Amino acid sequence: MDRTRLRHEIAQLAALIGIALSVFFLTRMFATYTRTVRVRDAAEWYNRGQAALTRGDALAATEDFRRATARNRSDRRYTLALARALETSGNLDAAERALLALREFAPEDADINFELAQTAGARGDVPDAVRYYRNALYAPAAAADADLRRHVRLQLVAFLLAHGDRTRAQSELLAAAADAAPDADSAVALGDLFSEAGDFGRAEEQYVRAVRLAPQSEIARLIPVNDPLARRIPNVERERRLGADLQVVQHRLAGCATTGRAADAVRSAAEQIARFTSETALRSDPDTLNDGLALIYEGEHTALEACGNGTPIDRALLVIGRLHGAAVP
Amino acid sequence: MKLSATAQQLLQREHRVFIALTIVVGVIAGLSAVLFTLAIEQTNRLLFGLSPSAVRLFLVPTVASIGTGILLSKVFPDVRGSGVPQTEAAYHLADGFIRTRVPFGKFLMGVLCIGSGHSMGREGPSVQIGAGLASTIGRWVRLPPGRVRDLVPVGAAGALAAAFNTPVAAVLFALEEIIGDLNAPLLGSTVVASVASVIVERSILGNEPLFRVPPYRLVHPAELFAYAVLGVVGGVVSLAFCKGLLALRGLFLRLPAATRVIQPAIGGVVIGALLIYFPAIMGVGYEYVDEALNGELLLRGMVLLCALKLAATIVSYSSGNAGGIFAPSLYIGAMAGGAIGVVVHTYAPFPTADPGAYALVGMGTLFAGIIRAPMTSVFMVFEITQDYQILVPLMVANMLSLAISRHFQPVPVYHALLAQDGIDLKPAHKAEGPAQAGPSSTSKYEVPTTS
Numbered sequence: 001m002d003r004t005r006l007r008h009e010i011a012q013l014a015a016l017i018g019i020a021l022s023v024f025f026l027t028r029m030f031a032t033y034t035r036t037v038r039v040r041d042a043a044e045w046y047n048r049g050q051a052a053l054t055r056g057d058a059l060a061a062t063e064d065f066r067r068a069t070a071r072n073r074s075d076r077r078y079t080l081a082l083a084r085a086l087e088t089s090g091n092l093d094a095a096e097r098a099l100l101a102l103r104e105f106a107p108e109d110a111d112i113n114f115e116l117a118q119t120a121g122a123r124g125d126v127p128d129a130v131r132y133y134r135n136a137l138y139a140p141a142a143a144a145d146a147d148l149r150r151h152v153r154l155q156l157v158a159f160l161l162a163h164g165d166r167t168r169a170q171s172e173l174l175a176a177a178a179d180a181a182p183d184a185d186s187a188v189a190l191g192d193l194f195s196e197a198g199d200f201g202r203a204e205e206q207y208v209r210a211v212r213l214a215p216q217s218e219i220a221r222l223i224p225v226n227d228p229l230a231r232r233i234p235n236v237e238r239e240r241r242l243g244a245d246l247q248v249v250q251h252r253l254a255g256c257a258t259t260g261r262a263a264d265a266v267r268s269a270a271e272q273i274a275r276f277t278s279e280t281a282l283r284s285d286p287d288t289l290n291d292g293l294a295l296i297y298e299g300e301h302t303a304l305e306a307c308g309n310g311t312p313i314d315r316a317l318l319v320i321g322r323l324h325g326a327a328v329p
Numbered sequence: 330m331k332l333s334a335t336a337q338q339l340l341q342r343e344h345r346v347f348i349a350l351t352i353v354v355g356v357i358a359g360l361s362a363v364l365f366t367l368a369i370e371q372t373n374r375l376l377f378g379l380s381p382s383a384v385r386l387f388l389v390p391t392v393a394s395i396g397t398g399i400l401l402s403k404v405f406p407d408v409r410g411s412g413v414p415q416t417e418a419a420y421h422l423a424d425g426f427i428r429t430r431v432p433f434g435k436f437l438m439g440v441l442c443i444g445s446g447h448s449m450g451r452e453g454p455s456v457q458i459g460a461g462l463a464s465t466i467g468r469w470v471r472l473p474p475g476r477v478r479d480l481v482p483v484g485a486a487g488a489l490a491a492a493f494n495t496p497v498a499a500v501l502f503a504l505e506e507i508i509g510d511l512n513a514p515l516l517g518s519t520v521v522a523s524v525a526s527v528i529v530e531r532s533i534l535g536n537e538p539l540f541r542v543p544p545y546r547l548v549h550p551a552e553l554f555a556y557a558v559l560g561v562v563g564g565v566v567s568l569a570f571c572k573g574l575l576a577l578r579g580l581f582l583r584l585p586a587a588t589r590v591i592q593p594a595i596g597g598v599v600i601g602a603l604l605i606y607f608p609a610i611m612g613v614g615y616e617y618v619d620e621a622l623n624g625e626l627l628l629r630g631m632v633l634l635c636a637l638k639l640a641a642t643i644v645s646y647s648s649g650n651a652g653g654i655f656a657p658s659l660y661i662g663a664m665a666g667g668a669i670g671v672v673v674h675t676y677a678p679f680p681t682a683d684p685g686a687y688a689l690v691g692m693g694t695l696f697a698g699i700i701r702a703p704m705t706s707v708f709m710v711f712e713i714t715q716d717y718q719i720l721v722p723l724m725v726a727n728m729l730s731l732a733i734s735r736h737f738q739p740v741p742v743y744h745a746l747l748a749q750d751g752i753d754l755k756p757a758h759k760a761e762g763p764a765q766a767g768p769s770s771t772s773k774y775e776v777p778t779t780s
Contacts, residue, residue, distance in 0.1 A: 013350075
């Protein structure tokens, strides 16, 4: 009797374990399916959020990215997108919280640190922003990915310049120049940043580099049609180009509103050019061309120092001056 | 002498069987809770789709409630509401007897009601499902009635542990709420079941916490006053919830019995109408709790959601649908706390924590005020955050909320709900403590239907 009961109890327990195991595998299959649906839904919400961002609806995008994040927490793209949307809609605190939560699990992630830097920058927290920029810059991903590294560094430089920290910006720029991508756009961007940082010589070097790297770039295309000393062009054309270039510089100097010593320099350069154009007959003799070109370069350089970057034609005139041996004043 | 030795042997064997059953019940209760959670999610996804239209938002709860109303009246009359009071009644008054159809009916009705958008929680039903399965298993293996009774809180703890991913809080809930005694001798069994259940749950769903909560702490000692204010507000909101729930449910119960079949549909119509304008109050709503905990919601939104969720839950529950008040109390608390947090964070003359910290404390505060399980509340928040730092403010707010709620509503809401169904739990609860509970000679009787 006792043994029968024992056998019965064991059989019952075995049956229960069997049921538990069956339900376990069934539940696991169901969980896998549910996870698949969640991942698919998250991707759909993410796409909707991107579409909302494209049409400029940051609030709708925020809601969509939130839904994506809630359905798939493991994909950090969604949280990053949410943070960007929150930042765009002005909710900086929430954006930072979302990013910090993400950073808990990936403190060395370049993207997260970069986004945090942008958020801190938008908040006006310079030390935090610089710290996050540097974290992004020295993250393993940035070490391996040159494009990412260059992008982060240029953003850091722009941020430092925007906050008046020229010294640190210049040192970062030197590093950026050493690590620069071999393309004209990067060289022009670097040149612009160098000029913003007050290092005009290096700025012009970057413009020259841009022309050499990409003969089809905008600046490069402007040079052969604006250079009065270009080879195999008729004298009439040389005179026309010199006159046109002088007008460009005059226009640039006239529009360069500044104060103090810079204003004096701008005024002086403008007067020199005005005197040159009124007193000198614009002929194609080498002296006139060389003198005119020197004045154009000096005028552009003065405007660059006083009023920052100009238009592509201004950059092209600077490069023309440098190509024909003009020295930084 | 020989007889005594045989009795001893039998007792030992019964004990061994009980231990083995504790593990099995923990695993099965955990699995049922996980399955229940997944089924609700998939049903909701199936019924509403990814972004439902206004018509669909209105029709789904209305139509589903017509169906569940019929089933709840004709097939599963004993699975309305939360399931926690019914489980308590079964434990204290019926030797743990819960009909076999109850866990299955609760599963089906809970999935349909919560999945169709009713503002209700899944934890209460999980508790009843776990307890019901435990009771069924206990009877199937022919345990003595006292042992079947002991299995009920074990199943409840296992289910709650898996539903919340909070094993310690689940044990405390079983002791504090179901048994009503934190020193109950069933502590070991509930712990074993809870651990077994959580292991199963994590092996299926992974060890992801229910909410993503940043580390919060008390930033300034003066903040304790702000948390005290939160405790008072939490107490008042808890009171409003309990009073509102009991009043409206009383109203529904006074309606002719023939209307029982359409009462859930009345709730469905109201919820459908609310969902058109405020889909955020749908179902369990943990997505929005998570947003409040992370400070992603605005003040106006949180105040609105707090009021609407409170009203929606009262309507859903009172009209006799199947679903719990655990999750809604956390939702309402997070919104109330978050709103107070925004005000404190904006106007306090001292440094304060982010609004999310207040949402977290608010969550525990409402839980303590409504469910009246303060220790469960504290440990639940601790298990969710894995951080001790917020516990002091939480305890301050909890105690105040509990005191206010208890003062103005002396009978706990679960007991009051049972009382509305003609079940007086109090004398049995006090006279027959679980420590003394043994095989009972009283006949098994079914707990009257609670709706």
